Amino acid sequence: MQITQSLHTAILVTDLERSEHFYGTVLGLAKVERPMKFPGAWYQVGEYQVHLIVAPTVPNEPKNEKWGRNPHIAFLVSDLDAAKQQLLNYNFPVQPSASGRPAIFTQDPDGNVIELNQQ
Template sequence: MATQSLFFPSITPLSPISKQHNCVISVNHHCSFTRRRETNVNGRLGKLNVSIESDRLQSVEKSHGKDYGVVSIHHVGILCENLERSIAFYKDLLGLEVNLARPNDKLPYRGAWLWVGSEMIHLMELPNPDPLTGRPEHGGRDRHTCIAIRDVSKLKAIFDEAGISYTLSKSGRPAIFARDPDGNALEFTQVD
């Protein structure tokens, strides 16, 4: 019996697998991501992971030793010198929403949490030990945070209007690199 989906029109399910496997889905060999699915194997709840490559579905063995339940990246901490200036950049210019539910009053420094999809950026008003000089112009050659977006050309226009310096991906893929007011490198990569 085949399964229909938007991305994979006809997929034949695998037979039950009793060991833990890792699911890697690769679309056009450009991006891959991992998903775990709970499945009932001989009356027991187990994890099934599969690999889809070139329209083939196959199981992939994974070691049991290091499975401690990774789900996703929860947040990325970014140091800033002036919280209000950083909020203006991330909220007002980039359009990220402040997560008011996160407690800031329990920390020994000022900060703010901003939503990036289902994950967050944690702005922390703390001294930054990294030098601002001597950093590469292209953020892709520096420590950086990458945010997936729908339209690089629209963000490029926003940066142009605001006078924000940026570089485009050196590989030609749809991505743009910029720095926040504190010199933290950001990549914005276009996804479908």
């Protein structure tokens, strides 16, 4: 087997409208059409997609106090300081990477951990 590309990540959310605000407005991801009938939303990031799937509950409280040591999805940003300010403007928590590299972690409204990285 040879895996050649990652296509998407599915993220469970409990409130689609609240999550669409986070992924579409706060993170600025482009929403795309989805052919599914169950509740959810898809977002495009280059050739990659983020699929939000509505679930009744989401057990996503980070188990480790350092959020980067929990399951998470990572995005590359062009300006980490601007990304951090955007999250703070919308009252989302921000935690710097414990490694000291240029990265921050936040949580979506359901506690899913998101890494924003600047190379």
